[in-house]
Amino acid sequence: MTLAKHLAKRLTELGLETEVSGQILIVKHEEIANRLKIDNELEVAFVEYQRLRRSVFDPSDFTYAYSTAVEVPLTRLHQEVFRDADEVTFTDERKNTVTICRASYNYMFAHFDSKEYTELFAERVFRLLTYKQINFLRSAQMLFRAPVTATYKSNARRIPANLNSIALERIRSCLAKLAIERHACYEVVKKKPIRSVYKLDNVQESDWLMPRASYEPTLVNYYKVARSSPFASQSFLSYYHILEYYFLRVAEDSLHHQLRTQINRTDFKVNTDGLDKVISLVRKHGSNNDETDMLRKVLQRFVSEDSFIEYINKLETDIGTKIYSKRRQVLGEQIEISLKEGHAISNAANAIKHIRNAIVHSSDRYKRDECHIPLTESEITIGEYVPLVKYFAEQVIYGTATTAEI
Template sequence: MTLNEHISTRLATFGITSEIRQDTLHLTIDGNEIRIRRDEDLENAYANYRRARSKNFDANDRTYILNNSVEVPLARLDLDIFREGDDATFNGEPNRKIVIQRASASYAFAHFDSPEYAQYFKSFVHQRITRNLSSRSAKPLAFIFFRPITATYMAGGRKTPNNIKETAIEAIRACLLKLAVERRICYEIFRPRARRSISKVDSLIEPEWTIPKVTYDPNIVSFYKVARSSPFPSQSYLAYYHVLEYYFLRVSEDSLHHQLKTLLNRPNFSVNSDGLDRLISLVRKQAAQDDETEMLRKVLQRFTSEEDFIAYVANLESDFGEKLYSKKRVIFGESLEISLKEGHAISNAAKLMKHVRNAIVHSSDKYKREECHIPLSESEDVIYEIIPIVRYFAEQVIFGTATPRQL
């Protein structure tokens, strides 16, 4: 079977009709005919792929074992988009090698044949090959395939070691640290996100393109932009939390100011022992009550309607199809929930957000593994699911602290 024939057969499982004419693949997608031009290099690589004596693609982590090599996808962590190519080769004994570069053609074919490809075709390939339909030129065959940056561990020799995958992962991680230290190039082994995704609740909004008539606090807007742009859920979470934390003292002290003014402005107030004791009692009581969770709750109550927040959470859970927030679940070692009842929702949300914040910032060995967050681990997924809550409150604070602007 030729590569074009194989592609034609595979795409037919997605309802894509195709025809091969003079070595050119003609696809019919959404009523449009799209030509895919031949690639001799990929055809030769496919012939070698079919002859491989041993190969296995793991759809769970997208690792690929071919004979005595292991190829794993990498996720780029730094944002230096102007940096030149990061291809690198590490040599070791006996006859071991790790190569970081664009994924091999064999990896691309293995991914193409895996269950993972169906979602990849829907999310990326369909749009890629149907873009610019007005052009009459044929699309590159490479458009069909997934070829991320990968790290390939080669053990040397013909015999495949029993623990080759574990050995490869350890060696690759060590090389990635070496790259980060010596070349400031930061990669991490790619870890697929859990199937449950909250991205659909954060879809883009078509703007009205009108100039806002208010001025937003530039400091908290800066935190918000960092949160929006961070590729790491944990760092994004902390930046959103900083928007709330920015007003902890201001809101707490404002409450105390009102209580003190009420006391001092009473006609019968006297600057004597009794009056001063009452002043001291107010200040001490305020200080005793204002732990961080309580200060967070006060900020949330100042800028948010609890009724609106309850409706927001209910809509989120409706979109997810499950009670992700209002049902008790263990999060970083503690059972938490947001009760969707007035008088409880905001207090529960404050407790949840403070607990997650603590899990992110505390890495001391006094904490158990399930009680703290490790960057780039599965706990990023837990934080990712809480982000819609902290982002909602951050936006309410930004809107609530805006001031009218002279036009």
């Protein structure tokens, strides 16, 4: 089968009308028709792909095994785009290789044939093909996903039974070397669960009016770092810093009110008994340095509990599960946010402080399930709680804003 016919068959299965004319694939949807050209290089590569005896795409982790090779997609962690090209090859004494470059044609074809392609098709390809009619030929390469990948190729005569595990181990070693020596950081792509709270945080429509308030620049800086970080754990910490910024200020404000109340009493006297009461208040304040309690006071100062409960209810409705209000194991501890007045803020403070501790502590005095290890499954768990700490951070930013000068 030619590549054009193969593409036509697959796109037809996905709901488009197709027609093949030589090396041209015509894609139709309602009144719109677009033409895609099959490049010779793509056609030759497809012939080789069809000849492969071993070709397995694993949708659970996006790995692709073919012949004596295993290819895995990578995600770029560093932000320097204009640096060394994404194309390097590592070798060992047995002439096994690890190559980091754009995905091979084999990977692109295998992904196109897999059930995972339906997600890419729905999110991007369908719109590109049917948004409007283009009067010039476009390359059929637009149909494919071509991420940066790492390919381990074995030079052994017989394919090892555990080739995939060997490949991942060798690839990770090479990625570590690349990060240390060349400052280029990549990580093997992991499949996220379908239940993802990130999908709920869509870009909002704006009225493009200037805000009537001026926001604390330091808090906004923390917020921008949180928003732009590719790591859920780092986003969580930056949002937490916004809350932590007011720990002492809120606590001291509470002390000021207590002192004023004591000093302004009609029966207050500057004698031993009166001064002892003032000293007692100050000492009690100084000894109460529990961060969870300080966090709770900040949240209670700036956040309406009713609004927070309403926010949680909406999140859980959109996600389709009680991800916050039902007790669950989170980084070594049972977490639950009771959606009852007088409990929700306090429970949320306990949850947020626990996750913060799991992120910042890596000492071996903690069990492994109590700590966050970067780029592991715990990143997903923390990501599910980012909407909560982000919500609180935004309330603090709004609550500490001042009226803008006109």
